[in-house]
Amino acid sequence: MNGEDRSETCDVMIVGAGMAGMAAALFAAQRGLTVVQIGLAGEINFASGMLDLLAVHPVAAGRVWADPWAAMARLCADEPQHPYARLTPAAIHEAMSGFMGFLERTGYPYVTHGTTNLEMITPAGTVKTTYAVPHTMRHGTRALADGRPCLLVDFNGLKGYSARQIAMGLAPRWPSLRTVRLDFPGIGGELYPERMARSLELADARRKLARAIQPHLGDAAAVGLPAVLSVSSTLQALADLQDALRVPVFEIPTMLPAVTGLRLREGCEQHLPAMGVRAHYQQRVLRVRHLPEGGWLFDAGDQAVARRIRSRAAILCSGRFFSHGLHAERTGIRETIFGLPVTQPARRSDWHHWDLLHAPGHPINRAGVPVDSRFRPVDDSSQPVYPDLFAAGSILAHQDWVRQKCGSGLAIATAWGAVGACQAFID
């Protein structure tokens, strides 16, 4: 590191660039705080793009709820340590609306079904209950709901995505699905969703795709395609296809990592800096020190230290094991950046059940960083470890976002809560 220009100061440092980190940076910037955000943004590519709020409770019973708010009331009564229980429904609603409003301004609006959950198709031919989907999936949720005749399209060379697999999986509830496999215009051999999507940024490629689909339409009242309808111009791409085919068109998410995650990443990477967030998405925190007078000093970079950031407060949004916010050794689980206490099962033999699909879920998934009502990480005696450190997202203890189907909602709502508490601290 050299030179004064590599030193920065800010009100709040956001550590992490997944869904929670992006939401925290957004909310902090909107509240007028000065924000630096550090984190490798790659993991957000693994987002399915569907925004879950809450669909399953209790996990062991596998009960799926149409009304996420009713589910949440029950969840908070049954599991008072769940992070949702730290927030009011009004705050959670405001957080979700705020984040979706931001996505709309990036040109990638999401749709909900009023205040209830909606259902969407997965590439495994299953149905997923979720809260909000990208506008490109709007007609998919409708067609799934009313069972109208549809044509599902897939492409030679696109691995892990078979229209026939989806139609076969949905056959009992949706017998009027037809499928067709096409060559993707302009690209041969093995297809990658990102490359397909980038090619569809161009109107000419969209026309060719529509012409390829046209002869197979038949009685189809809608057309489903894998989620490749461009990365950054989905509104136009969808409109063009619908104009050409004269039926509603919708996307079905592909296997992960998917374009639906990439769109969120690029939307945030492009629009958060425009809102004043000083973001360094290719760097990570290498060293951190809590200052005697309060506040934090971070060294960040790729391999070597590239910059030093001094902040009045910090919000930890570093995620779980996949994104290295938590790390497991044979002997235990630790938090990797601040060395915070981690709530965890007593023994490694209690981490996972031997059945992958064990109904109550795996205990390790409820391990994580415990926080108080102001989202401050706490120690064994429930006291905040630092007055100026907050945490949000999947790193939090006492939740199982995979099984509860609450990943995005948890990230966005707890980011909202942590930013609010952080601002109150700074003020």
Add this chain to the structure above:
Amino acid sequence: MRTQVLIIGGGVSGTGLARDLALRGVACVLAEKRDINAGASGGNHGLLHSGARYVASDPAAARECRSENRRLKKLAAHCIEDAGGLFVAVAGDDERYIAEFPSLCSRCGISARPLPPDEARAMEPALAENVIAAFAVDDATIDPFKLSLDNIASALRSGGRLLRHHQVVGFDINAGRIRSARLRDVLTGRSRRVEADLVVNAAGAWAGQVAALAGATVAMRYSKGSLLVTQSRIAHRVLNRLRPPGNGDILVPGGTVSILGTTSERVASPDAIRPEIHELDAIIAEGAAMVPLLASTRYIRAYCGVRPLLGDANSPDDRSDRNVSRGFVLIDHERQPEKLANLITVTGGKLTTYRLMAEKAGDMVCGKLALESPCRTRLETLPDTVEARWTEPGLAPRLWLRRDDPEDDLLCECEMVPQSAVEEIVRGLRRQGGRPGLTAIGLRSRVGKGPCQGTFCSQRVTARLCDRRHLGDQEGVVELRAFLRERWRGQQPLLWDESLAQAELLEAMHCGFFGLELGAPPPGDP
């Protein structure tokens, strides 16, 4: 269905016998309740013993291993890597055992060449610094899946019949003879009857259960052994600890990985077993005494098998299980109290001596059927069949690169298995009258065996199978669940560090996104 011989059990003994009988011109049907090598035949190190392991405890088994080792290296060379092996003692190991080892070996005709510790460490740098004694032996490795798949494929070419997923549920017995066996297709629930002149019970650890269906008693005890697979190959040769058999005393190379074993734990039943954390931690701790890297290396998988040992399951001390003879038994039930004229049981034994077991069982079959037809597997080379070729690490990528076909997508990217290989396996399964499923393809290839442990390839292969209508409506999800559950059993005791991160992604995709856990039936047998 009518046949001369019904073989029950599709492990190395059953498939080896199917080929043995086919070469003698005897028609047979093989019924297996799961799939090829579902029991101990698929749950072992893949070690072709020199025999040196048994010179102290079981000299007869040691001699059998020695001669079969030499024979198989000639006749089944394509299933074998002649890696060689070392017996190694470290400081603190039993000096008397070390001193007696060479003479015990020579008494069994087993070559054991003494090596200075420095030389042993130069040959295998992963060995601990405190090696005090070392001997070179003729150990090798053998791919048990390739072996059984080759045996059954070669038997089927001579007109045999394979019934996978068919469990024997009863026998129709009349006047001291089994007239027919009642089978149930465990996938469809359909029943079927097989009439046979003679029935061979080659059900391995399940031999006692099968015998009981015929009113016969085969006293068995069940000794579970668990093993670990490392992410990369740690030693070139087989490394044995030079001491009485115990936990974590052997490291066997297997293509691009090493396999660390093993435990011996008495279990009440051969069903529903799985490797457990306390066993694996014990193996790692012991193994690290001989090869220190084992304490810190990444493990990608654990698995286990049940040794079918003859003897009373109620005998008290499971420590003695290591000393039960590893020789095999061949029972003519005509000479047993139940006096069944046409039932034979063959069980016990070792992977190394599978051919000999099949030969002796084949001799008994022919004797009872009054057929003059000598064994041919002693001399004839085991064919290298197309059905068995995709188990070999590195073959799929080699052929894929050579073919250079841009349309031939890699469905398993970790192990580079292209769709052409999957299609060939499907054709092979169809030829054998079977249904192609994801788990069956996994058993016959490297699909799901790389670092992603099935996260991505499971869905890619399922999509392909659905697309080609190899699977019917609703079967895609059923196959995905079964395959991922089977892989998970081997992952869950080893989930720390990067493996845990990978497992988190797996669950996020298959449960968080696809919701496979919702509405899932309870797990079946492993």
